[in-house]
Amino acid sequence: MEKVAIVILNWNGAKMLTRFLPNVLEYSRKDATVYVADNASTDNSVELLKQHFPEVRLVLLDKNWGFAEGYNKALEKIDAEYYVLLNSDVEVSHHWLSPLIEFMDNHKEVAACQPKLLSENDRDSFEYAGACGGYLDRYGYPFCRGRIFDFVETDNGQYDYDVEVLWATGACLMIRSSDFKLSGGFDARFFAHNEEIDLCWRLRLMGRKIFCIPDSFVFHVGGGTLPKNNPMKTYLNFRNNLLMLYKNLPDSELNKVMRARMILDYVAAFKSLLTGCVGDFKAIVKARRDFKKWLPEYVGIRSKVQQMRKTENIVGIYRFSLLWQYYVKGRKKYSDLKTH
Known part of the structure; x- marks a missing residue:
């Protein structure tokens, strides 16, 4: 069994792979193996990987299964203690893996974690897709430390501490393979969007914990598959x-x-x-x-x-209405929310 498998799910993402894969290979630890699971791309992704990235292991899927089932099928073929699900449009930083691995090694009760997610386009700001760890309000609206609806905060170190959250972003998600399998993995019917929140919520119901570890940080382009307002x-x-x-x-x-x-x-x-x-x-x-x-x-x-x-008491699901706090009370930062 490998220690860490970094698994990038790809569909027609040759440009993103060309841009960001060298960075992943350069800055990842030697005990991590990089995989690309290809969702039957019709561009030159597979040829690119074979010619220019022979050290990357390929998992070829027979059609575009989407994010959820694509990862389910790919991870079935990979034997590792930890999976790191990494979007193809993520730029990793030096030593990004070590804080995540060390935290998981030392906290066996934790099923999954994420780094701090910053914007690749504005590197001083959080990125929409997961920022610094995610939560839900009582009606199911997701938000993050650093992002509420479309309001994204500047990163001034205000959330630079490890914290237990409800959900970790699927853009860069480290998860124990044992927990992924025990939970049943992603809900394949979702295809894409909300699948990581659903998975993390199920893990929380099972008594497992989810954390954000901001000592690790990465930069995410975002909107690579479906842009906002689609x-x-x-x-x-x-x-x-x-x-x-x-x-x-x-x-x-x-x-x-x-x-x-x-x-x-x-x-x-x-x-x-x-x-x-x-x-x-x-x-x-x-x-x-x-x-x-x-x-x-x-x-x-x-x-x-x-x-x-x-358990009935799930950390990270708040009793308030996020719509009320955001639109009526004007509270647009996580630190401004009245959580009690």
């Missing part, structure tokens, strides 16, 4: 978030949260329509419709998830 991204985010809530919420919270979300989702849909974002309006309505259509299939899945539950 209706497909809107659809996946809304649909998958609803499925995640249905699976993981306790019985005592499920009905009232889902009723509130139905109202909030349609408010968001009509706001999109009124502001001229017709694509987003259609995406949200379709997400609600497909969630309802898929619900019968998720009854059994929810039952299995709830049977794994070892």
